[in-house]
Amino acid sequence: xxxxxxxxxxxxxxxxxxxxxxxxxxxxxxxxxxxxxxxxxxxxxxxxxxxxxxxxxxxxxxxxxxxxxxxxxxxxxxxxxxxxxxxxxxxxxxxxxxxxxxxxxxxxxxxxxxxxxxxxxxxxxxxxxxxxxxxxxxxxxxxxxxxxxxxxxxxxxxxxxxxxxxxxxxxxxxxxxxxxxxxxxxxxxxxxxxxxxxxxxxxxxxxxxxxxxxxxxxxxxxxxxxxxxxxxxxxxxxxxxxxxxxxxxxxxx
Amino acid sequence: xxxxxxxxxxxxxxxxxxxxxxxxxxxxxxxxxxxxxxxxxxxxxxxxxxxxxxxxxxxxxxxxxxxxxxxxxxxxxxxxxxxxxxxxxxxxxxxxxxxxxxxxxxxxxxxxxxxxxxxxxxxxxxxxxxxxxxxxxxxxxxxxxxxxxxxxxxxxxxxxxxxxxxxxxxxxxxxxxxxxxxxxxxxxxxxxxxxxxxxxxxxxxxxxxxxxxxxxxxxxxxxxxxxxxxxxxxxxxxxxxxxxxxxxxxxxxxx
Numbered sequence: 001x002x003x004x005x006x007x008x009x010x011x012x013x014x015x016x017x018x019x020x021x022x023x024x025x026x027x028x029x030x031x032x033x034x035x036x037x038x039x040x041x042x043x044x045x046x047x048x049x050x051x052x053x054x055x056x057x058x059x060x061x062x063x064x065x066x067x068x069x070x071x072x073x074x075x076x077x078x079x080x081x082x083x084x085x086x087x088x089x090x091x092x093x094x095x096x097x098x099x100x101x102x103x104x105x106x107x108x109x110x111x112x113x114x115x116x117x118x119x120x121x122x123x124x125x126x127x128x129x130x131x132x133x134x135x136x137x138x139x140x141x142x143x144x145x146x147x148x149x150x151x152x153x154x155x156x157x158x159x160x161x162x163x164x165x166x167x168x169x170x171x172x173x174x175x176x177x178x179x180x181x182x183x184x185x186x187x188x189x190x191x192x193x194x195x196x197x198x199x200x201x202x203x204x205x206x207x208x209x210x211x212x213x214x215x216x217x218x219x220x221x222x223x224x225x226x227x228x229x230x231x232x233x234x235x236x237x238x239x240x241x242x243x244x245x246x247x248x249x250x251x252x253x
Numbered sequence: 254x255x256x257x258x259x260x261x262x263x264x265x266x267x268x269x270x271x272x273x274x275x276x277x278x279x280x281x282x283x284x285x286x287x288x289x290x291x292x293x294x295x296x297x298x299x300x301x302x303x304x305x306x307x308x309x310x311x312x313x314x315x316x317x318x319x320x321x322x323x324x325x326x327x328x329x330x331x332x333x334x335x336x337x338x339x340x341x342x343x344x345x346x347x348x349x350x351x352x353x354x355x356x357x358x359x360x361x362x363x364x365x366x367x368x369x370x371x372x373x374x375x376x377x378x379x380x381x382x383x384x385x386x387x388x389x390x391x392x393x394x395x396x397x398x399x400x401x402x403x404x405x406x407x408x409x410x411x412x413x414x415x416x417x418x419x420x421x422x423x424x425x426x427x428x429x430x431x432x433x434x435x436x437x438x439x440x441x442x443x444x445x446x447x448x449x450x451x452x453x454x455x456x457x458x459x460x461x462x463x464x465x466x467x468x469x470x471x472x473x474x475x476x477x478x479x480x481x482x483x484x485x486x487x488x489x490x491x492x493x494x495x496x497x498x499x500x501x502x503x504x505x506x507x508x
Binding site for chain 1: 264343
């Protein structure tokens with residue numbers, strides 16, 4: 001019970017006549033990275049919204065960090081953080097002001113110190129006093145994730161965190177996610193990029209037409225397929241490899 | 254739940270601080286809000302004013318209350334716009350997934366609307382003073398005027414929040430305020446109603462703007478306000494309560 005960050009049993013949700021979730025079950029272990037895979041419209045965001053108390057579900061038991069989302073939404077909100085599909089930063093405010101605002105709303109003492117630490121950790125110190133509207137897509141995402149880390153929530157939801165990012169930005173986000181998991185934070189990730197799930201996740205669940213059709217570790221999922229055959233093919237570099245080789249994956253950006 | 258309730262005021266202060274920064278960093282919104290009413294005031298006083306018979310010597314004095322209402326009606330459309338952007342950009346979802354008092358988000362917008370409209374009302378009164386506006390009214394009358402304008406702002410702000418919450422596009426957000434801006438034209442704000450055609454006159458004399466305008470005008474010129482002040486207050490409070498209930502209903506449905 002206590003080593004589960006998320007427990008979902010028989011979750012159903014409909015919008016009027018449209019059945020989006022038709023009985024979803026899964027569990028997420030504390031401290032792991034869990035990836036929910038699915039194509040557009042599969043219901044990924046609906047699940048995230050239910051787990052983050054933004055949406056009420058119809059039927060089923062949903063527990064987050066041991067708290068029921070329906071009867072104890074306040075406690076759930078206290079223990080989670082959401083990074084939605086669109087970078088939810090206030091573009092008129094500076095990076096620093098954004099972080100201070102969130103720290104104040106989480107009623108933490110010393111918001112300035114918290115903001116400074118996160119700005120440094122996400123290499124945003126130089127841009128700290130610029131309006132977020134002047135940030136690049138990657139910087140915006142970094143600020144967005146930094147805002148989610150204010151107050152060190154136990155569980156972080158990342159809803160398609162790399163959509164719209166260039167390859168460098170995407171690798172940066174991956175690095176952050178791995179660091180988060182190393183520090184003991186549970187990460188719930190949704191994505192439509194298979195590679196992303198493969199790179200990051202401890203466990204993967206595939207959502208299709210409102211149901212989880214497969215779930216398990218990557219090794220377990222691979223076992224579902226017939227054993228690998230040895231074939232000889234000419235290996236061409238992918239465009240991504242070419243791009244990164246020329247641009248260089250600069251760490252100190 | 255109770256620990257969350259206790260934070261209502263501190264959360265609201267954070268929200269107020271946030272949207273006040275929005276206003277101060279886009280001074281053009283204050284300019285757009287004040288410049289149209291000021292231009293109208295110049296136009297009516299120096300161009301049309303000579304031909305308008307109001308029975309008063311100083312047309313600026315006659316005109317000012319209506320101009321202030323127009324300024325507020327166009328000011329609140331920015332409140333709707335800011336709320337709409339919050340919804341669109343996902344920042345509202347971030348706030349709602351946090352342990353804060355949810356209604357503080359709306360109240361932050363309401364207070365900001367009150368502050369920004371106060372600024373534009375003061376700017377317009379200053380311009381009116383330069384144009385020859387003068388008032389024998391004492392402190393109490395001015396306070397009463399401030400109170401009525403504040404109530405009017407609150408009433409319209411809650412309407413604006415409904416628009417901001419339910420609009421599908423940016424154009425839709427601002428469209429709702431046009432009728433509100435034009436309402437003062439079909440009232441006693443610019444010309445006495447007895448010069449109007451019977452049907453128009455009946456509408457003009459019974460719509461909220463007329464009673465509000467007449468009350469403010471009476472207060473500013475030290476005339477007895479009579480029953481008009483109660484009609485004006487009833488309109489403001491009535492609109493505010495109905496709009497508040499609707500806005501809250503839409504808000505709770507959205508979240």
